[in-house]
Amino acid sequence: MTCKTDIIGEIGLQFFGKMSSSNFHEIKNVLAIINETAGLLEDFSEKGIPADPERLRSLALKIMKQVQRADGIVKTINRFSHSVDRPTDKVNIADFLTFMVGLSERFAMMRGVALKPQPPDTPLLITTAPFLLENLVWLCLDFAMDAAGSGKTVGMSAEKAENNGVRIRFTNLDGLTGSMINTFPTEREKALTDALRAEIINDIGAKEIILRLPCDISGQP
Amino acid sequence: MSEKVLLVDDEHDFVETLAERMRARGMEVSATTSPIEALKKTETENYDAIILDLMMPEMDGLEALRILKEKNPDLQVILLTGQATVEKGVEAMKLGATDLMEKPADLKALTEKIRKARARKMIIVEKKTEERIKTIIGGKGW
Numbered sequence: 168m169t170c171k172t173d174i175i176g177e178i179g180l181q182f183f184g185k186m187s188s189s190n191f192h193e194i195k196n197v198l199a200i201i202n203e204t205a206g207l208l209e210d211f212s213e214k215g216i217p218a219d220p221e222r223l224r225s226l227a228l229k230i231m232k233q234v235q236r237a238d239g240i241v242k243t244i245n246r247f248s249h250s251v252d253r254p255t256d257k258v259n260i261a262d263f264l265t266f267m268v269g270l271s272e273r274f275a276m277m278r279g280v281a282l283k284p285q286p287p288d289t290p291l292l293i294t295t296a297p298f299l300l301e302n303l304v305w306l307c308l309d310f311a312m313d314a315a316g317s318g319k320t321v322g323m324s325a326e327k328a329e330n331n332g333v334r335i336r337f338t339n340l341d342g343l344t345g346s347m348i349n350t351f352p353t354e355r356e357k358a359l360t361d362a363l364r365a366e367i368i369n370d371i372g373a374k375e376i377i378l379r380l381p382c383d384i385s386g387q388p
Numbered sequence: 389m390s391e392k393v394l395l396v397d398d399e400h401d402f403v404e405t406l407a408e409r410m411r412a413r414g415m416e417v418s419a420t421t422s423p424i425e426a427l428k429k430t431e432t433e434n435y436d437a438i439i440l441d442l443m444m445p446e447m448d449g450l451e452a453l454r455i456l457k458e459k460n461p462d463l464q465v466i467l468l469t470g471q472a473t474v475e476k477g478v479e480a481m482k483l484g485a486t487d488l489m490e491k492p493a494d495l496k497a498l499t500e501k502i503r504k505a506r507a508r509k510m511i512i513v514e515k516k517t518e519e520r521i522k523t524i525i526g527g528k529g530w
Contacts, residue, residue, distance in 0.1 A: 186469070198492045199492040200399060202491075202492035203495075207409055229401055
C-alpha cells in the first residue's frame with residue numbers, strides 16, 4: 168500500500184464519518200419533532216381536550232412534513248453509502264451537483280451559507296471514481312464556504328471542457344483572497360486530484376475555484 | 389410557583405411544540421430559535437433552567453453555554469441534542485452544564501431534570517443570601 172493510498176483512505180473515512188453523523192443528527196431532529204407532535208396529540212386525548220379538526224389537521228401535516236424530510240435524508244445517505252459499491256462508474260454531473268448540495272446542506276446552514284447549484288442544461292457524463300469525486304467536491308465546497316465572504320452564497324455550476332471532460336465551478340467566492348489560495352489545495356486535495364486525474368484552479372479574479380475532471384478516469388478518450 | 393424555562397433550538401417546529409407541552413404542564417416557557425436572542429433574554433429575565441441545543445447555525449451550543457456560564461455561573465443549563473457524544477458531554481460538563489439529554493427526549497424525564505435544576509438553583513441562591521447576611525452582620529459587629 169502506498170503512502171498516497173493511505174492519505175486517500177484516511178480522508179475518505181473522515182469524510183464518510185462526517186457526512187454520516189451529520190445526516191443522522193438531522194434524522195434525530197426529525198424524530199424529536201415527530202415525538203413532540205405525537206406527544207401533544209396524546210396530551211389532548213389524556214386531558215380530554217375536544218379535538219379541533221383544524222388543529223388536528225395542522226399537527227398531522229407537521230408529522231407528514233417531517234416524514235418527507237426524513238425520507239429525503241435517508242435517500243441521500245443511502246445513495247452516499249452506495250457510492251463506494253463500484254470503484255469507477257458513470258456519473259451524471261447535473262444530478263451529482265444536486266446530490267452534493269443535499270449531502271452538504273446542513274454544514275452550509277450551520278455556517279450561514281446558501282448553496283446554489285446551477286446544473287447544466289445538457290447531460291454531462293463522465294467515468295470516474297464516485298466516492299473519491301464526492302470527497303474532492305466536498306473538500307472544495309468546504310473551502311469555498313470559508314471563501315464565500317459577506318455574500319454568504321456559493322454557486323455550483325458545470326460545463327463541458329476540453330477532450331470531453333467537465334469543469335465544475337464554485338462561484339461567488341467574494342471572500343477569496345491571495346493568502347487563502349496559498350493554502351488550497353492541500354495535500355489531501357492533491358492526493359484526490361491525482362487519483363481522479365483532475366486539476367484544481369483558483370481564479371482569484373473571477374472569485375471562483377474550478378475543478379477540471381477528465382471524461383474517463385482510466386485515461387481513455 | 390411554576391418553573392421558568394427558556395427553550396433554545398434552531399428547529400422551529402420542535403421548540404413550538406415542546407413549549408406548548410411544557411406550558412400545559414404548568415411551566416412558564418419562553419422559546420427561541422436564536423442562541424443570540426437567548427443570550428439577550430438571559431440579561432433581563434431570570435430563568436430556573438435553560439434547555440439548549442448543541443448544533444445551531446448562529447452559534448454553537450457549547451459556545452452559547454460558555455457565554456451563559458461566564459455571565460452567570462448560577463444558570464442551570466440542560467443540553468438537549470441529537471448529537472450527544474461522550475466528548476461533547478464531557479466538554480459540556482466541564483463548561484458547567486447541569487445535564488445532557490438526547491433527542492428525542494421523554495418529556496417526563498426532561499420535566500424531572502428541570503425540577504432538579506430549579507431546586508439546585510434555589511439552594512445556590514439561598515446559600516448566597518445566607519453568606520450575604522453573614523457578611524452584613526459581621527460588618528456591623530453584632
